[in-house]
Amino acid sequence: MADVFISYAKTDRPLALKLAAMLEAEGWSVWWDTSLAIGDDFRNEIMTELGRARAVIVIWTDASIKSDWVRSETGRAQADRKLIPVKLEHLTYKDLPPPFDVLHTEDIGQDDKIRAAVVAQLAKPAVEPSAWALLTKGFRYELLTWVGIVGGAWTLFARIGGVFALAPLAQVLVQNWNKGTHAFWVWAFGWLGIHLAPELTPVLSFVLFGSLLTIGQAVKFNTTIKNQANVDTYQGKSFRLISWRTLLCVVCACLPLIIYLSLLHLLTDSAPVEVAIFLAFLLLAAPPLVIVLFARHKVYTALSTFLTTTFFMIIAVFQLAQIVGDLRVSYRDYQPPVDPDLLGFSVFALNIALMILLLSVAPAKAVSRRLIFLAIGLVLLIGLNELSRLLHEWGL
Secondary structure, three states, rough: OOOOOEEHHHHHHHHHHHHHHHOOOOOOOOOOOHHOOOOOHHHHHHHHHHHOEEEEEEOOOOOOHHOOHHHHHHHHHHHHHHHHHHHEOOOOOHHHHOHHOOOEEEEOHHHHHHHHHHHHHOOOOOOOOHHHHHHHHHHHHHHHHHHHHHHHHHHHHHHHHOOOOHHHHHHHHHHHHHHHHHHHHHHHHHHOOOOOOOHHOOOHHHHHHHHHHHHHHHHHHHHHHHHOOOOOOOOOOOOOOHHHHHHHHHHHHHHHHHHHHHHHHHHHOOOHHHHHHHHHHHHOHHHHHHHHHHHHHHHHHHHHHHHHHHHOOOOHHHHHHHHOOOOOOOOHOOOOOOHHHHHHHHHHHHHHHHHHHHHHHHOHHHHHHHHHHHHHHHHHHHHHHHHHHHHHOOOO
């Protein structure tokens, strides 16, 4: 941990070198980016040293006042109450970027005053955050995300509960979960005077938990990025939320759904059900591919779209399977309580919206990691159910 961290623009390296030499001559340890070793992750290393330093000196020059890096580092130092700003003599307070133009700033040639400011700053007792403060800080960032993960995993588990035998306890929990979520959505839509079919409950519930996961990621990312330098316009995100690129992606991703709806009656009237279902899945698999083609960070985007599509398929396929019944029964001979065409279109449209929204508010890598946690949660629930069922059969 260095005593002093120096923030400066690259073109002002001679000024930083002179200042560092003066400080080191006084016996203080100094960190600036010349301390980086080859191969270091410079961004993380700089932010780590900035946080550890007991005092931060920013050198305001004609170049540094225009630097996003310097302003970002200065903002974090000011938030930590350890900033010592200095400037070139010809600069006035009006030249400094707000809100730093209201801080007392010494001229860089005033060595004695700079020494006195460093002495005063280093004399302040270091205040370490309590363990409880660190815990609650991380907890509030992750709360919505983990509510979304846990709720989403349980919704998926309840949706596939009819595929395999449920343990007695799991069966009771799933039944109560389905009743509880349906009652909640009936109450919510009741305010609007809308009658909600039970078949739509799992779709709405999963969208709700997906939205919570999205909000949690957005809050955490926006809070974290305030303390980092702006080196990437997208900051690891695959889309900008509002841009022509995103709009074009949405339009292209929705085209296969529109084609599917246009050909649906022709397929169901003239083609076998198996062929119609195959063609439907072929068309509905196109939107995730379109999103990957338009996105940045394609590997993490592909993983994210694969997982979200899989989750929505679990919601949609099992719901549609219950509505349509046996594949030999045609749509025209069966009148489901909910139009399967409308349900399928709505689910896949929501899937597109959620994928793009997630990849627009948080880095694709972080999104894919949280979706992997959701998948792991679902697998664990299935494993616990099988273990509980076996124990019940063995009389344990």
